[in-house]
Amino acid sequence: MNWNNVLIIYKKEVLSFFKNKEALLVMLLVPLIIYPGIMLVTGDLVAGQLTKKSKAILNLDIVDVSDNDSIDKNLIGLQTFLQDRYKEELNVRKVTFSIKVQQTYKSKKTPSLKEKSEILLSFTKPSNPTAQSFGDINIYYDSRDDISSVAVNEIEIAIEDYNSTLLNDELIKRNISLDIINLFHIQDFHNIAPKGHTLVKYGSSLIAITLIFLVFVSCQYAATEVLPAEREQNTLETLLATPLEWKEIIVGKYFAIVSAGILNAFSNLTGIVLFGGSIIASIDQQSYGSDLLTFTPLKVFTLLLTLIPLALMCGSLALLLVSFAKTRMAASYYSLPGMLLVSIPAAISLLPNTELTGIWYSIPFANITLYFRNLFLGNITVFSTIIIFINIIGFSGILALCSIFVSHRKDQVLAGGANFSLFYRPKTEKGSLSLSEGTFIALISFILFTTIGMVLQTKMEPWSIALSFWGFLFVPSLLYMKFKRVNPMDFLKLYLPTATQIIGILISLIPILALAFIFQMIFNTMVPENTQSSEMMQNLILNFNNQYGIFICIFIFAITPGVTEEFIFRGVLFSSLKNKYSWILVILITGIIFAFIHGINRAIPILPVGIFLGWLRYRTQSIFSVIFFHICFNSIAVLQTIFSNEIQSKINGIAPNLEINDIKVLIPLVLFISLTGPLAYFCITKSQHKYFNQDEL
Amino acid sequence: MNQLDTNLAIEIAHLYKSFHANNKEIKVLKDINIKIPHGKVFGLLGPNGAGKTTALRIIAGILEPDKGEVFINGCNIKKNKADIQRKIGYLSTGTQSYPIFTGRENIKLFGSMYNISKEVINQRIKELNNVLAFDDILDKKCQEMSTGQKQKINIARTLIHDPEFIIFDEPSNGLDILTSKKLMDIIKEKKEQGKSIFYSTHILSEIELIADEIAIIYKGEILICADKTTLIQQTNTSNLSEAFLAIIEEHASKNEDPS
């Protein structure tokens, strides 16, 4: 790469930005107008939204009313339960909490907290002795402290857990069965931080979102000017005829886009420092002190520094989006999804109690919104700055590489839209199924499977489950092939994998399991209450094991889905799609449908498995290798469920919660993947069975 | 195909190219073979949509062929694209100048991409101005120019690095008779300097005037490749346009016969 050439292109693009005076003015002036507007108009609006949410009350007469001590006893029980549960974390997080019993039901005064990191659970005893619950808990916390905001959420879960253990004991004692009951009921969350603080917090988020949005729009504008506009005005070909390489051209253009973003970001910063900040600070001065949104040199410096990765990230996304566009008009259509991509994560980060922790660090645009918010609030650490920088630069690097790759594909540089050939496979083989037929049969099977099949499955008998799979996934694909008279050997790839490949498949179980586990973890952090469906599955397996034994279990839960699902997904659907689309797309489509047929809750952890299966089918050209992997994978899950349960019941009779949501687990998992993954890849790709068709690769 | 003849300025061997649009494959070039010696003007004649521009784009290194090789001065364009492109001047309807820049800015910008010093660029602009007479428009923005004025700037831009191989795709587009004639003069002058020129058009009078050898391309195939007099003799016609029509008609009827 000749950087001189990059510089020529960069200079040219920047010069043409400056020649377009109107756009430049808009880019520079809008931020100066928008910030005071935002703060004046939306400040009150946001504050008005923050009314308390109360929950529905679900009470049950479980307390022995004659036993006056039982409520107190349970209250102490709750306290110990919470303390035990958070013994470790409380030390780490420096959150203290206390339970205070308010004797009178009616008088609820807002108690004061001694420290920010204190959470107060105020318990109100029912005044009427015949009342049907333990009473209500009010939780007081201070949102000025981010950690306690997070801790409050956890305490809510803890109280529910305590309730259910309490309930369990009671139910066993009394021999009754009931659904969900809350004994201690959380009535309200009370944020005792001054109102102004909330306003500042949300105001800061809004400023952050606006900043990011405006920078993205500027990048999008610049990106439109540097690529689709060149296609539109027939100048791209002129550039391509010069000795400059496409790499150099696109990198020069990328830096020009980023510069436009930075320029706009500067103007944003001026707007924020001059207007937005001072307005908020003046609202809040009395109640909160002046350290919020006043800009010390250090703060401004950090902001300046962070604007660069922000512009890099927005620039990469913008370039990636417009590299598909032939005209400015088309680019503006492509920019819509871009704006959504930017603003949705940013808006999600506005949700109450969202803090820059854990997975939020890696969610593009949400991470930088939260970071900017914290920066405005004066809450950032060196650690979070470093992590944010690494995340953002990594992400924008990947996007930028993608856009260079996408726009680099030979003929597509000129033509723009033809980039879709990345996903499109023009060759059609003679005598093969058409796309619509294959999709149709697959669809019919899915519909049958998800309707009649699911009804059958609810019977929870081995035969009903087996029938739903074999009857609605397997038989239609066989019938269809018979009817269409395709050659099943080639259509389904009924070829055996080689011994090396089988070893490779066995090895690949390790990284794929690890990947599925990581995806599960990510999913759990995003959606905490999704253990239900997997518990249901586990119970089903355990139940079957007790009734029919381990082999029936393996047959029903491993062999049956292994064979039938693969026939339809990696067989009929895969072979039909591949005539029309490129491998990447076929693998993605089959993988995604495969993941979602397992239910929304399990779709995300299953997605890497689905994609791997697609790749395996593509690379080995053998359906048996996929079936083999699928059976092994499911068998491991079945055996793990059965044996972990047996071991656990031997140890202490109760199954402890095996949730691992710690980021530390990632390290060995990544290690597993990086060690075994390449080995498996090597084994699988090294050898080929003798009917292997090289042309299909 | 692998025999490299450095005496040849441009050699095209078994070139194939197709596009995919709306799920259909359009074969635009089918087995194109062309050999152009140094210091000659080669004319490519063909009706609209014959594949002229596509062929020229491949030669200029803008598109990649599906199959086949392009050798410029004996070098495969795939291997040393940047170095070869440095010696090529390519002008077509698709190579416009930046509308937001002035003519001079455009010429200088592209000059700088060929690593030419400012003095040389200014010198060349002066020389080209003597022939093309674009003094009055040089500092106008291209978006404010007429088609012919733009084309003058485009021609100057194409020749700014004094290319050894000149590829012109309908360069007289929008030019008046006077300027067209000047363009012909430039081409003749370049030829005398030993440069090789690949000239594609559907205007027969231009080809007639300058081309040493003429190829007729029709629906992606080269029907014939010869000099003007042979063309006319072979078809028993009196001039080039008649010869052109005769060849195309003959080919069209040949293709219809079997069906």
Ligand SMILES: Nc1ncnc2c1ncn2[C@@H]1O[C@H](COP(=O)(O)OP(=O)(O)OP(=O)(O)O)[C@@H](O)[C@H]1O
């Ligand atoms: N990017 C493209 N995608 C699809 N088809 C294309 C593309 N470029 C050219 N074609 C098709 O290729 C054929 C040849 O086009 P080409 O531009 O080479 O013709 P031409 O001989 O230069 O015609 P003209 O004299 O009108 O300039 C045309 O049928 C055209 O539709």
Ligand SMILES: [Mg+2]
């Ligand atoms: Mg053309």
